[in-house]
Amino acid sequence: MTERNNSMDVYEELRQILDAHPTGAPKSEYFDEILKISFTPEEAQIATKMSFSPRGVGHLSEATGIDAGELEEKLEAMCNKMVIFSTDREDGKLYGLLPTIPGLFEFPFMKGGGTPKLDKLGELWEKYHRDAMGAAFGGSDTPLMRVLAVEKSFGAKNKAHPYEEVAHFIEQAEVIALTDCACRVSLGNCDRPRDVCLIFDNPAKFLIDRGYARSIGKEEAMDALDRAEKAGLVHTSNNSSDKANLICNCCPCCCTILRGRTQLDLPNAFATSSFIAKVDADECSGCGTCADERCPMGAVEIVEEIAVVDEKRCIGCGLCVTGCPSSAIYLEDREPSHPVCGSVKEMGMKILMEKGKLEEFIKISKR
Secondary structure: OOOOOOHHHHHHHHHHHHHOOOOOOOOOHHHHHHHHHHOOHHHHHHHOOOOOOOEEHHHHHHHHOOOHHHHHHHHHHHHHOOOEEEEEEOOEEEEEEOOHHHHHOOHHHHHOOOOHHHHHHHHHHHHHHHHHHHHHHOOOOOOOEEEEOOHHHOOOOOOOOHHHOHHHHHHHOOOEEEEOOHHHHHHOOOOOOOOOEEEEHHHHHHHHHOOOOEEOOHHHHHHHHHHHHHOOOEEEEEOEOOOOOEEEEEOOOOOHHHHHHHOOOOOOOOEOOOEEEEEOOOOOOOOOHHHHHHOOOOOEEEEOOEEEEOOOOOOOOOHHHHHOOOOOEEEEEOOOOOOOEOOHHHHHHHHHHHHOOHHHHHHHHOO
16 A cells, blocks of 8 residues: 555545545544544555445455455454444455444444543544534434434323334344443533443444444343433434434433534434423422423423423423323324434435535445
8 A cells, every 4th residue: 555645634535535424524623633543544544445335355455455364454453443344244244434423433432431542532522523523413404313202201192103112123123232322431421321322233243243332132222221211311313214223312411412402502413203292280290300300401491380391492202201200291293303214325315415425425335
């Protein structure tokens, strides 16, 4: 592989490739530092020859000019650092690029933080989130993520579709991984549970194989969701109805998804669920549990000893329902704030078209 005179050139080239993904990688001095910490110049140069679609060692050897045996060792080392991913196929192992989110940000923190390198990366990702990444991640008309209502909050009258039920996604999954929430590990702004992040199928297998997550069954996955609900965490997943790649359990003070609204005030940061909270005034005791402890968006206030819901701020998570000691709050059906895409692929294509990046993404994917 030809050496470059200026190592910064290769990092900018890599950034531009990563920016072609639907999640984006906008230019920022903070992301420059993140890339330099995460990739050696040689690793960055290898990554510039890779695609978001995984490829075999032989293909990548031709693209990079590195002997296949030597290249495989380098690719394995990069996987172990969580800067690229691998997947097993019948014809061998394939390697591909990780997007910024979920991927380059989250995966390295899933073993837990506490090292100087991870502490530094945590600081840089937070600065990058505020400087550029948050707006890029939540800036398209079509959100990448959506809220899933807590299933215990569903009433008999609620018309819950399968893609709105977390249990449905868990039943669909062939492989389930449980790992730490990278947002709470990297920021540490609250003491809510960390080990409640659920990843499914191929990404789950990759994280399990590399020791960044552990394999669990469906019953333990549901237990993790119950723990998250009791702690006041919001279930979120990818904004498509075909399958879930992950279920995040988010707090408003640490998590990238919710902070798109709570801190950056981005209207398209995520899609709401198909429900909205309502209050039965005759049953409400005015205790304030919903407003003070359960609502992550500040959408509930007590007015003359009765809970009142701000419907524009309500995201339909159902946490106020399950936390109400007098059962005065319930969910009512409504249209979500944004349409749910039919598939992950459809969602990605829509976002790429909205951002004007579809042609570049296809070009990179065909490598």
